[in-house]
Amino acid sequence: MPFPAAVPIPSTAADFSKHPGVVPSPMVGTAFRAPEPGAKSFVDIVADVCIIPPNSFALASTIEYFRIPRDILTVCLGKSTYARCGIIVNVTPFEPEWEGHVTIEISNTTPLPAKIYANEGIAQVLFFQGDEPCEKSYKDKKGKYQAQRGVTLPKL
Numbered sequence: 001m002p003f004p005a006a007v008p009i010p011s012t013a014a015d016f017s018k019h020p021g022v023v024p025s026p027m028v029g030t031a032f033r034a035p036e037p038g039a040k041s042f043v044d045i046v047a048d049v050c051i052i053p054p055n056s057f058a059l060a061s062t063i064e065y066f067r068i069p070r071d072i073l074t075v076c077l078g079k080s081t082y083a084r085c086g087i088i089v090n091v092t093p094f095e096p097e098w099e100g101h102v103t104i105e106i107s108n109t110t111p112l113p114a115k116i117y118a119n120e121g122i123a124q125v126l127f128f129q130g131d132e133p134c135e136k137s138y139k140d141k142k143g144k145y146q147a148q149r150g151v152t153l154p155k156l
Contacts, residue, residue: 052106
């Protein structure tokens with residue numbers, strides 16, 4: 001199914017279903033899961049800053065709670081300022097009728113520790129509207145990450 005060109009939406013972005021397009025940058029909240037220096041496991045951190053060790057990664061959650069309409073698919077991309085510093089953001093697409101806080105993987109590809117600040121935009125979300133609603137949505141499939149809140153670890 002082809003998607004129309006994305007168009008900017010108002011900065012309030014209160015109702016995504018009426019305004020497909022680019023949304024203001026999702027912001028990382030104050031909850032992180034990151035490796036503790038010298039430790040072999042992740043720790044939960046609630047802070048305004050998270051230091052990611054060299055060549056490692058952390059998980060974070062967005063402040064925003066998303067509800068994706070049945071005829072919308074999104075793609076989330078890291079912002080270039082972070083990429084230019086060796087910080088890579090990875091998020092899978094938000095499928096039609098998925099909802100929840102987005103768990104963001106933040107990779108530090110550098111040989112130095114990286115400081116990530118809470119409440120700052122770290123990625124951008126592109127919304128694409130289909131010509132018709134999808135046949136089977138994430139909600140229909142009873143997706144395992146439906147309605148997730150905060151940092152959600154993998155469910156294998």
